[in-house]
Amino acid sequence: MKKAAKGGMMEVAMGKLAEQNGQSEDVKSFGKRMVTDHSKANDELKSIASKKGVQLPGKEPTTKWSSDKTYMDMMVKDHEKDLAEFQEEAKSGSDPDVKKFAEDTAKVVQEHLELAKETQKKLQ
Secondary structure, three states, rough: HHHHHHHHHHHHHHHHHHHHHHHHHHHHHHHHHHHHHHHHHHHOOOOOOOHHOOOOOOOOOOOOOOOOHHHHHHHHHHHHHHHHHHHHHHOOOOOHHHHHHHHHHHHHHHHHHHHHHHHHHHOO
16 A cells, blocks of 8 residues: 555656656656546545545655656556556455555556557657
């Protein structure tokens, strides 16, 4: 849960930067979607964590913007890794609430990955 919370906060922080600094409308739009979807998932995760008495990290990560291409390359890599981790938790996790969260989130992460790959291609 802590790893997911940290990753989710990073997605929101980077998404905000993409929205503000992206050169391509596709990148700005992708960033906005990351902020919306990951904020929702983060709130859901906080709710599960508080029921379980788990303390999640609260500090927003500091991130820097370099370029549309760097951001999208990172998003493809991150979402590939995240998807594998969420699918693993959904399959073999021990807590039913966390398993369900991982299952639901894996579906959204899959969509993000496909969108990230499409957006990345447009930048080539």
